Amino acid sequence: MGFTLFGAKGCGSMAVEALLSVLNLDYELIEHSPFEEGQLEQLLHINPVGQVPALVLPDGQVMCESAAILMYLAERYGADAGWMPAITARERPVLMRWMVFLAANIYSTYVLSDKPSRFHPDPDQHGVMKDLATERRKSLWLIMEQAFKAHESPYLLGDRPTILDLYTAMISLWTPSRVWFDDHCPRLARAAHLLETDLRIREIWMRHEAPI
Numbered sequence: 001m002g003f004t005l006f007g008a009k010g011c012g013s014m015a016v017e018a019l020l021s022v023l024n025l026d027y028e029l030i031e032h033s034p035f036e037e038g039q040l041e042q043l044l045h046i047n048p049v050g051q052v053p054a055l056v057l058p059d060g061q062v063m064c065e066s067a068a069i070l071m072y073l074a075e076r077y078g079a080d081a082g083w084m085p086a087i088t089a090r091e092r093p094v095l096m097r098w099m100v101f102l103a104a105n106i107y108s109t110y111v112l113s114d115k116p117s118r119f120h121p122d123p124d125q126h127g128v129m130k131d132l133a134t135e136r137r138k139s140l141w142l143i144m145e146q147a148f149k150a151h152e153s154p155y156l157l158g159d160r161p162t163i164l165d166l167y168t169a170m171i172s173l174w175t176p177s178r179v180w181f182d183d184h185c186p187r188l189a190r191a192a193h194l195l196e197t198d199l200r201i202r203e204i205w206m207r208h209e210a211p212i
C-alpha cells in the first residue's frame with residue numbers, strides 16, 4: 001500500500017509529488033482542485049481546510065501542510081540521501097527555520113490572493129489586496145535572499161539538495177514570478193535552477209506547466 005496525494009495543477013502538491021518521485025515512493029495522484037466547486041466538496045472530506053496538498057500515508061493517516069509533509073517524508077525516507085539534514089547537523093535548524101518561514105510567511109499570503117473574498121467582502125478592494133500581498137512576498141523573499149547571500153555552496157545548505165531547495169524552487173514559480181525571483185534573489189535562484197536540472201523534478205514541473 002503506497003501513498004495517495006491529493007493535489008492540483010500548479011499548486012503546493014507539486015513539491016510533494018517531486019519528493020515522492022525522487023525518493024522512489026509508490027504513490028497515486030488524485031487531482032482535486034480547491035478552486036472547482038465539485039472537487040472542493042470532495043477535498044473537504046480529506047482536509048477540512050479545503051486545501052491541497054493532502055497526503056494519505058500508507059497506514060491511512062491523513063497529513064496536510066506542505067512543509068510538514070516534506071519534512072516528514074524527507075526525514076523518514078530521504079535522510080540518507082541528504083534531503084533532510086541529520087538532527088545533529090548544523091544545517092538542521094537552518095532548514096527548519098526557513099521551511100517554516102516559507103510556509104508561514106510567503107505561502108500563507110496566497111490564501112489571501114487566491115480567494116480575497118474571504119478577507120474582504122467588497123470585490124473592488126481585491127485588486128489592491130492582491131497587489132499588497134505581492135509586495136509583501138517580494139519583501140520576504142529579499143529577507144531570505146539576504147540570509148543566504150554569503151552561502152557559497154551549490155545548494156542552499158551544501159553540496160546536496162534538501163527539501164529547502166525544493167520548497168524554495170516551487171514557491172518561487174508563483175507570483176511575483178520566476179523572472180522577478182531570478183533578478184532579485186540570485187543566490188536562491190541559483191539553487192532552484194540547479195535543483196531543476198534533476199530530470200525527475202523537471203518532468204513534474206513541466207507537467208504542471210511551470211514557467212521554467
Ligand SMILES: N[C@@H](CCC(=O)N[C@@H](CS)C(=O)NCC(=O)O)C(=O)O
Nearest residue numbers: 011012034050051052053065066067
Ligand atoms: N498551509 C497550507 C497552504 C496550502 C494552500 O494554500 N494550498 C492552496 C493551493 S496551492 C489551496 O488549496 N488553496 C485553496 C484555499 O485556500 O481555499 C500548506 O502549506 O499546505
